[in-house]
Amino acid sequence: MSHPVIETHGLRKVYKSLVGTPVEALCGVDIRIERGQAFGLLGPNGAGKTTLVKILLGLVHATAGDARVMGADVGNPAARRRIGYMPELRNYPQFLTAARCLDLFGRLHGMPANKRSARIDCVLADVDLAKWRDHKVGGFSKGMKQRLALAQALLNEPELLFLDEPAEGIDPLGRVVVRNILRRVCERGTTLFMNSHLLTEVEMVCDEVAILHGGRVVESGVLAQLTSREREYRLTVASDMERVPALLDGATLGIEEATAPTGLAAWNLLVHDRHQLNEALDRLRRENVLIESIEPVRSSLEEVFLRAIGGGPKDSAKETATEPPASPATTTPGTVNTEVGA
Amino acid sequence: MNEATSGTLDRTGREELSALQLTFRQVRGLVSYTVRESVHRWTLITYVLGITFFLLLLATAVNLDIVEGTLAAARLFGQDLQIGDLNIQLADAVRYFQVGVISTLYVVGVLLALFLTCNYVPALARDGWVDLLVAQPVSRSTLLLGRALGSATVVSIGIAYLVVGSWLVLRLKTGLGSAGFLFAGLVILFAYAVCYTATVLVGIITRNGPVSGMVGLMVWVGGHVMYAFHRFPEWQVTVRAGWPRSSATALSEGLYWFLPKNQGLGELAVDAARGEPVSLLPIVYSLPFAVVCLFLACWWFTRRDY
Numbered sequence: 001m002s003h004p005v006i007e008t009h010g011l012r013k014v015y016k017s018l019v020g021t022p023v024e025a026l027c028g029v030d031i032r033i034e035r036g037q038a039f040g041l042l043g044p045n046g047a048g049k050t051t052l053v054k055i056l057l058g059l060v061h062a063t064a065g066d067a068r069v070m071g072a073d074v075g076n077p078a079a080r081r082r083i084g085y086m087p088e089l090r091n092y093p094q095f096l097t098a099a100r101c102l103d104l105f106g107r108l109h110g111m112p113a114n115k116r117s118a119r120i121d122c123v124l125a126d127v128d129l130a131k132w133r134d135h136k137v138g139g140f141s142k143g144m145k146q147r148l149a150l151a152q153a154l155l156n157e158p159e160l161l162f163l164d165e166p167a168e169g170i171d172p173l174g175r176v177v178v179r180n181i182l183r184r185v186c187e188r189g190t191t192l193f194m195n196s197h198l199l200t201e202v203e204m205v206c207d208e209v210a211i212l213h214g215g216r217v218v219e220s221g222v223l224a225q226l227t228s229r230e231r232e233y234r235l236t237v238a239s240d241m242e243r244v245p246a247l248l249d250g251a252t253l254g255i256e257e258a259t260a261p262t263g264l265a266a267w268n269l270l271v272h273d274r275h276q277l278n279e280a281l282d283r284l285r286r287e288n289v290l291i292e293s294i295e296p297v298r299s300s301l302e303e304v305f306l307r308a309i310g311g312g313p314k315d316s317a318k319e320t321a322t323e324p325p326a327s328p329a330t331t332t333p334g335t336v337n338t339e340v341g342a
Numbered sequence: 343m344n345e346a347t348s349g350t351l352d353r354t355g356r357e358e359l360s361a362l363q364l365t366f367r368q369v370r371g372l373v374s375y376t377v378r379e380s381v382h383r384w385t386l387i388t389y390v391l392g393i394t395f396f397l398l399l400l401a402t403a404v405n406l407d408i409v410e411g412t413l414a415a416a417r418l419f420g421q422d423l424q425i426g427d428l429n430i431q432l433a434d435a436v437r438y439f440q441v442g443v444i445s446t447l448y449v450v451g452v453l454l455a456l457f458l459t460c461n462y463v464p465a466l467a468r469d470g471w472v473d474l475l476v477a478q479p480v481s482r483s484t485l486l487l488g489r490a491l492g493s494a495t496v497v498s499i500g501i502a503y504l505v506v507g508s509w510l511v512l513r514l515k516t517g518l519g520s521a522g523f524l525f526a527g528l529v530i531l532f533a534y535a536v537c538y539t540a541t542v543l544v545g546i547i548t549r550n551g552p553v554s555g556m557v558g559l560m561v562w563v564g565g566h567v568m569y570a571f572h573r574f575p576e577w578q579v580t581v582r583a584g585w586p587r588s589s590a591t592a593l594s595e596g597l598y599w600f601l602p603k604n605q606g607l608g609e610l611a612v613d614a615a616r617g618e619p620v621s622l623l624p625i626v627y628s629l630p631f632a633v634v635c636l637f638l639a640c641w642w643f644t645r646r647d648y
Contacts, residue, residue: 095378104371291486
C-alpha cells in the first residue's frame, strides 16, 4: 500500500496578535497527494495558500489538525532531506556567488563535498546559469534569481518539490524555461506541489488542482475532469457540412455552431449521455459524413476557478463556449485523490 | 572527518548520515557562511589589517637592549625611551606588556566584537532568507547555534591573530612569553561569547541588529556594575533611593549572580597574562547566564512562525 506524499487532516491555523482580532487562515483543510502527481494549489489573495505551504514545510505551526509529509510529521527536519522548496520571496545573501550559495544548501542537506560540487554544476547547467557560477548573487537580475531559486530547490534531487509562485515576476521566455524544467522534473517521478495564482501556468504543468478560498478547499480534483463540461461535446466534420444540422435534428438535446478551421465545420452537441452521443454519430456515419474529431468541451481553468470562489457568473462557462484548452503535461484521469475540506 | 567519504546509501541513493554527522556538516556550512559574510562586511578584513599593523609596529618599531637578563634600553621608532635607573628585569617588562595587551583587548576588544557581530543573527532571521533556511533539513536550534558559533569564530580569528601574533613577536625578540598570555586570550573570547548570547537572544526576538548590540553592551557593563554593588555594598545605600533595603539588596545580588562575572573574568585574564595562579570560578559562574540565554533563544526561534 503506497503512502501519500502529503496528507493533512482538519488543518487549522489561526494567527493571533496582541492587538486586533485573530485571523483564521485555514479552517480545516484535508488534502491527500499521491507520489508522482503534479498538484496545483489555487486561490485568490489571502485564501491561505502560502500558510498551507508553510505549514507543510514546518515554517508555520498549525493551530489544530495534523499534517504529514513524506510519511513524517511536518515538524521533523529529517523528512525535509527529500524535499525541495522554491519560495515566493527569496532574499539570498548578495555577497555569495551562485555556487557558494548552493554550496551552503548542499551542506545543510548533508551532501558530501564531491557530490555537492557535481550537483551544483548539474543544476546550474539545468537552469542555464552555468556561466554565472562564480558571479555574486547581488548582480543577478530577477529572472536569474528565480532560476537560482529553482536550482537550489532541485539541488538535493527532491522527491517532493514545493514551488511558491514559480513564474511570478519573470518574462514569458523565462516562464517557458521554468516550465520545461518542471516538466522534466515531473517525468522523473518527482511530486510537484505548485502554489500559484497564474492559472495558465498551473494548467500547463499540473494534473490535479485544489482551489482554496477563505481557508477552505472549495474545489479539487483531476484537472481534466474539473474542466470538462458534462454532456457537451465538440463535433468537427470534414464533409456534408450543410446536411449535419438536419441529420442531427432530434438526435441531441441541442446543437450550436462553433468556430472551426478552414475546410471544416464544428458544432457543440448537448446530449443526455454517451449512448445518445454514439447514436448521433452512427446517424452521421450511415450518411457517410466524414468526422474529423469528437471531444468533450472543456471550460478554462479560469472559469472553474471563478465558479469555485463565487467570483463569476454561475453559467459563465456555457455563455462563453471556448476552444478546448491545451492538454496538461501529464493528464491522469482516474480517482480524485484530493478531498474537499470541511 | 572527511566530508568526501561516502557513507552507506539509503534506498533513494542518499548518503545515510547519523544525526551527529549531519549536524556537523550543517554547522560547518553555517560557520563557513558566517565567516564569508564577515569578509564581505569588512569585519574580518578590518580586524586583520588593524592587528597586522599593530604586530608590524611591535616587530619593527620596538627595539630592546638586554644586558644579562635586564632591560638596559628600549627604543621606539629609533628614539630612546628613558629606562633610567629602574633596573627593569626583562621578564617583568614582558609581563607588563602582556598585561597591557590583555587589559586593552579585554575592554576594547570585547566591546568592538559585540558591536561588529550584533547584526549576524538579525541578518539570519530576515524575511526571504530565514524561511528558506528553516525549510531545509536542519533543526532551528542548529541553525541558530551554528550562526552564533560562526560569529564567535570570526571574533576568535581576530583574538587569536592578535594574541598569538604578539606572543610570537615577544618570543622572537626576547625569548620570553608565557602560555598564560595565550590562555588569557581564550578567557577574553569566553567573556565575549557569554555577552554575545544575550545579543543572540534579543537579535532573534527583535530581528534588530542595533538593539541586540546595545543589549550585549548593557550586559557587559551591567556585569561590572553589579560586581561593584556586590563588592561595595555601601554603594547600594546611595543608589537605592527609598527602596526597602532588603529588596534593593535582593535585586542587586540577584542581578550580580545572574549576569556574567565580567569583572572576575577580566581579573582572571590579567592574572593569566601575569603568569600568576588563576581561579576558574568566574567562568563557572558565568556559564549559567550563557546557557539560559541560548536556551531561551532556541526556544523562541523554534516556536515562531516564519
